[in-house]
Amino acid sequence: xxxxxxxxxxxxxxxxxxxxxxxxxxxxxxxxxxxxxxxxxxxxxxxxxxxxxxxxxxxxxxxxxxxxxxxxxxxxxxxxxxxxxxxxxxxxxxxxxxxxxxxxxxxxxxxxxxxxxxxxxxxxxxxxxxxxxxxxxxxxxxxxxxxxxxxxxxxxxxxxxxxxxxxxxxxxxxxxxxxxxxxxxxxxxxxxxxxxxxxxxxxxxxxxxxxxxxxxxxxxxxxxxxxxxxxxxxxxxxxxxxxxxxxxxxxxxxxxxxxxxxxxxxxxxxxxxxxxxxxxxxxxxxxxxxxxxxxxxxxxxxxxxxxxxxxxxxxxxxxxxxxxxxxxxxxxxxxxxxxxxxxxxxxxxxxxxxxxxxxxxxxxxxxxxxxxxxxxxxxxxxxxxxx
Numbered sequence: 001x002x003x004x005x006x007x008x009x010x011x012x013x014x015x016x017x018x019x020x021x022x023x024x025x026x027x028x029x030x031x032x033x034x035x036x037x038x039x040x041x042x043x044x045x046x047x048x049x050x051x052x053x054x055x056x057x058x059x060x061x062x063x064x065x066x067x068x069x070x071x072x073x074x075x076x077x078x079x080x081x082x083x084x085x086x087x088x089x090x091x092x093x094x095x096x097x098x099x100x101x102x103x104x105x106x107x108x109x110x111x112x113x114x115x116x117x118x119x120x121x122x123x124x125x126x127x128x129x130x131x132x133x134x135x136x137x138x139x140x141x142x143x144x145x146x147x148x149x150x151x152x153x154x155x156x157x158x159x160x161x162x163x164x165x166x167x168x169x170x171x172x173x174x175x176x177x178x179x180x181x182x183x184x185x186x187x188x189x190x191x192x193x194x195x196x197x198x199x200x201x202x203x204x205x206x207x208x209x210x211x212x213x214x215x216x217x218x219x220x221x222x223x224x225x226x227x228x229x230x231x232x233x234x235x236x237x238x239x240x241x242x243x244x245x246x247x248x249x250x251x252x253x254x255x256x257x258x259x260x261x262x263x264x265x266x267x268x269x270x271x272x273x274x275x276x277x278x279x280x281x282x283x284x285x286x287x288x289x290x291x292x293x294x295x296x297x298x299x300x301x302x303x304x305x306x307x308x309x310x311x312x313x314x315x316x317x318x319x320x321x322x323x324x325x326x327x328x329x330x331x332x333x334x335x336x337x338x339x340x341x342x343x344x345x346x347x348x349x350x351x352x353x354x355x356x357x358x359x360x361x362x363x364x365x366x367x368x369x370x371x372x373x374x375x376x377x378x379x380x381x382x383x384x385x386x387x
Contacts, residue, residue: 116146146175184220272301332367
């Protein structure tokens with residue numbers, strides 16, 4: 001062992017003794033009236049000796065045995081060193097645990113969640129798709145931290161396109177924080193469910209190749225609504241297929257996600273089940289599925305705009321298992337509906353559960369995104385702060 005390293009370790013260990021030897025139970029039990037001055041004197045002398053030893057030409061002769069003799073000469077026992085080491089480990093753990101939840105005003109640490117924008121904010125399923133690359137440029141121009149990509153908005157998924165998206169995001173200092181995908185497992189037809197399992201595996205692989213850590217997933221819908229407009233008119237509620245009831249669908253969905261978990265784990269991609277119509281339209285439905293699958297690779301993507309009644313209470317139930325939060329704004333009036341979301345209350349819920357993950361903006365209003373999206377970012381920046 002290098003003697004300089006030994007000496008440095010020795011100084012690190014014994015320094016607390018010099019300042020707090022009175023608090024050491026083992027020392028107090030042997031010395032009813034602790035002679036801290038004597039102990040300090042002995043330690044100081046040992047430090048001097050060690051300095052002399054490590055600085056002379058024969059320093060490599062400082063063996064572990066001689067070092068232990070020096071410690072013994074100071075009256076420092078293995079018990080004291082063990083107590084000190086344990087104390088230091090405890091202190092380090094406390095510091096590590098609190099570092100994630102405390103942000104001193106002058107520390108330079110970020111004071112709120114990293115905020116991204118979904119490419120959906122610039123498109124809204126219009127006939128002509130807005131290129132992903134253009135959305136990434138908008139995100140950088142407006143000052144976002146990240147981008148969430150809507151998979152169906154991608155026109156190409158070849159390796160060259162993927163590489164260019166990654167290069168562009170990196171050059172602009174943006175995270176790719178999520179991939180929003182579509183699938184349905186709400187079908188009694190095993191073949192349809194398997195097709196959607198395979199489709200979701202492709203989405204997981206795409207996310208992995210893009211370096212994206214999480215994908216938004218859905219339960220799917222019964223498909224009994226004529227179109228999405230009708231579904232929105234009915235607040236996302238649709239009747240089951242003839243001969244079935246909602247409870248019949250949960251085992252199909254749970255089984256499908258259980259089949260996907262090993263693939264997601266091997267890819268390092270977390271699936272986030274969104275409160276997004278179908279059997280995921282209630283917090284109870286989402287949690288029933290997530291709890292039954294019971295895997296860290298199936299968590300929740302919580303959307304502030306998909307509960308149309310009692311949304312603060314319902315939103316609060318999801319956050320303990322949430323991996324990504326999607327936030328809605330409706331400047332210019334909503335495409336399908338508008339909600340008056342109080343982001344002070346949303347912030348309080350996120351703070352309550354110490355949510356530190358990404359926020360993704362899904363602007364869903366009629367105002368031009370070039371003006372509404374920056375306003376939305378300003379709103380979220382001002383509200384979504386850590387404690």
